[in-house]
Amino acid sequence: MKSDVQVLVIGGGIVGTSVLYWLAKKGWTDSALVERRELTSGSTWHAAGNTTYFGPYAEMTQLFAGSIRTYLAAEEHSGQSVGFHQTGSLRVATTEHERALFNSYQARYDALNIPYSVVENDTIRNLHPCIETDDLFGAAHTPTDGHVDPSGATQALAKSARLRGAHIERWCPAVGLAQESDGSWLVETEKGDIRAKHVVLAASFWTRELAQPLGLNIPLYATQHHEVITGAVPELQALKHEVPAMRDSYVSCSVRQEKHGFLAGFYEDDPVFWALDGIPKDFTEELFAPDTDRLTTAFERLMERLPAFAEAGIQTVNNGPMCWTPDGLPLLGPVNRHPGLWLASGFNVGIGTGGGSAEFLAHWMIHGEPLFNLPIVHADRFGNDLSTEAAIESIKACYRQGYRLPQSI
Ligand SMILES: Cc1cc2nc3c(=O)[nH]c(=O)nc-3n(C[C@H](O)[C@H](O)[C@H](O)COP(=O)(O)OP(=O)(O)OC[C@H]3O[C@@H](n4cnc5c(N)ncnc54)[C@H](O)[C@@H]3O)c2cc1C
Secondary structure (H helix, E strand, C coil), X not given: CCCEEEEEEECCCHHHHHHHHHHHHCCCCCEEEECXXXXXXXXXXXXXXXXXXXXXXXXXXXXXXXXXXXXXXXXXXXXXXXXXXXXXXXXXXXXXXXXXHHHHCXXXXXXXXXXXXXXXXXXXXXXXXXXXXXXXXXXXXXXXXXXXXXXXXXXXXXXXXXXXXXXXXXXXXXXXXXXXXXXXXEEEECCEEXXXXXXXXXXXXXXXXXXHHHCCCCCCEEEEEEEEEECCCHHHHCCCCCCCEEEECCCCEEEEEECCEEEEEECCCCCCEECCCCCCCCCCCCCCCCCHHHHHHHHHHHHHHCHHHHXXXXXXXXXXXEEECCCCCCEEEECCCCCCEEEEECCCCHHHHHHHHHHXXXXXXXHCCCCCXXXXXXXXXXXXXXXXXXXXXXXXXXXXXXXCCCCCC
């Protein structure tokens, strides 16, 4: 194991591994990553892998677009498949207001050169014959996004970073970090100390506890998050193409095709938090007990939108931890009170935004300024005094918002 590096990344999920990849790709090959267990052993291994380009925040769209680009580049360099399915996505408009918002986003996507259009109900039915469109006002269609295999993508990023000279140490928990008088950082791990000029905390909800001894109160908390996978659906089996992912604010859920069935992820109105008193030390690659009673309304609404969902039969329910900040956006950038300390944590759509966020951060670290102006993700934006109660209330509101769009953007 290396004991002296330019950058030490703590956490080997999709985000930390993407950061290592981008640092190595940009020439900072004297970088290392330590992971508590195996790569992906936090939230990444059980994620659905959705990577859409659609989102209400114009500024975030570049991070979404950069992510698919990153994973495909890592696949090409490493030879390891990232399992990208370019199905495209449909964000259905359930109100005239949503339709108007979708129309207003056109210029943004044109400026970024991302294929985007607002389509009518007959096009929705052609692309996705299972969608009930009677009450819809069309949909926003992003034809070139889709989903990746989160584990495959992480392994491709890791392999590519290693090929460029970066180092990954698995089964190596960081247990303490302190800044030395010369400004460097000393990270204590269970396999020995590592000195680094820069440290990136990419440990998701664990970052909160890692940073506490430095006097930092980083508002990162975990909710439970359900996804269900159905058995085969005859309508999907009969098609020659994989249907686009669908997102719907009325159901507050996203649904994509998984083999010949559906994979649906849900945002609940009353989210359940996990481990508010601290992440259990013995937490491994675990899921929580499913509680589908909480999803009854969402299931009923989903069956209205996708009648075929009712016939398919649920085969698997995953209920896993998801990391949140009080505004639902990640924490990305330097911690100003601690030069050389950087955050890449707080991702609730880390597969969708991880690769692009890592490019953004690596550029900032190497060139001293961010790749583009994106203050909504800055690491210090919550200050240091936000109470747990206040953070939880804000997270509840974000989670409950689900796929509902802000009134105006
Ligand atoms: C059911 C479900 C479905 C989801 N579906 C999607 C989806 O379709 N699309 C999407 O974009 N997102 C999805 N997500 C969210 C996604 O899983 C996360 O946003 C993403 O995995 C976060 O990646 P990360 O690298 O920040 O965190 P993690 O994957 O949690 O990685 C953090 C890593 O840090 C390591 N670590 C912690 N402490 C230490 C330490 N002290 N020393 C060393 N290592 C440490 C952990 O072991 C872990 O491997 C889903 C989540 C759930 C629960």
